Amino acid sequence: MDTIILKDIRKVYKNGVEALKDINISIKAGEIVGLIGPNGAGKTTLLNIILGLLKPTEGVSKILGVDTDKMTKRERKKIGFILDGPGLYDDLTVDENIKFWSELYEVSQIRGEALLNQWGLYENKGSLVKELSAGMKQKLAISRAFLHDPSIVLMDEPTSNLDPVARKNMVEFLKSLHDKEKTLLITSHDLFDIERICSRIILLRKGQIVVSGNMEELKEALGVRMGVTIKVSNKIPDDIINEISKDSEINVIGEKELILSGDKISPPSVVRYLVNKGIDVERVEEEKVTLEDIYTYIVKEDEE
Ligand SMILES: Nc1ncnc2c1ncn2[C@@H]1O[C@H](COP(=O)(O)OP(=O)(O)OP(=O)(O)O)[C@@H](O)[C@H]1O
Incomplete structure (x- = not known):
């Protein structure tokens, strides 16, 4: 009721x-x-x-x-x-x-x-x-x-x-x-x-x-996207970085960190790809979207 x-x-x-x-x-x-x-x-x-x-x-x-x-x-x-x-x-x-x-x-x-x-x-x-x-x-x-x-x-x-x-x-x-x-x-x-x-x-x-x-x-x-960070323990070889960077939904930060953001990207498949290439995955962190993030997103839009 x-x-x-x-x-x-x-x-x-x-x-x-x-x-x-x-x-x-x-x-x-x-x-x-x-x-x-x-x-x-x-x-x-x-x-x-x-x-x-x-x-x-x-x-x-x-x-x-x-x-x-x-x-x-x-x-x-x-x-x-x-x-x-x-x-x-x-x-x-x-x-x-x-x-x-x-x-x-x-x-x-x-x-x-x-x-x-x-x-x-x-x-x-x-x-x-x-x-x-x-x-x-x-x-x-x-x-x-x-x-x-x-x-x-x-x-x-x-x-x-x-x-x-x-x-x-x-x-x-x-x-x-x-x-x-x-x-x-x-x-x-x-x-x-x-x-x-x-x-x-x-x-x-x-x-x-x-x-x-x-x-x-x-x-x-609101189409707020969630980001996932993958941290690896050893340096990612340049050829693999070049390969990964072709995907617009993956950002390579330094030599040991990838940030995935987008609807189509699948974090497990990226992890599998890295492991198959002999790269140890240390951590996978899901960025939590808070109400504050959503609110700021709207208020910012208001100011633009
Ligand atoms: N008694 C009133 N006479 C004229 N305008 C008013 C009156 N009370 C509120 N307003 C106006 O109405 C609008 C909404 O005010 P309201 O107090 O409902 O907002 P609010 O979301 O509760 O704000 P806040 O988060 O600051 O408490 C504002 O533009 C305010 O200036």
């Missing part, structure tokens, strides 16, 4: 900025989706539309089958969110914030305490939110987002301001939700985290979807 549906969404702000156009997205229950893109691509605008906080200029936005601007308490209780900026009550204590949200969501405060414990905030229970560090506020925002055990969670930069240990815990926590049938939509500039957490990635640029899919699908859609 699709839990989030966006159909032909367009958003033009009052100042005339067209933040989103032709946005069509369906997110199924249990999917963990990463929304990435350069500054100003429209990610926050999209999250706000899904949460019903912003009205699209055109198009339909539904969550759990209901138009997002017509959500009732029933749907809202199934949704958690972390928005840009923690959105907490600054003049209340950590505890009072948790109590407020627990009452609103009609859940026991004990769960809130367990979350504060999980995020290392228990000892700050009595502190005023305005006196917390940015990372502590973020941890409280995370606790609030998961307080009512929502089935859908929308997160704008969830790992921002977190220290390395807390960030690692957050990534592990989000990854663990794959087994719990939670639907997550996460925006982040931390592509390493997004690659580790998400089963699908949507890349937004200038208000439009450039590409959407899992890592393999993104690579294929």
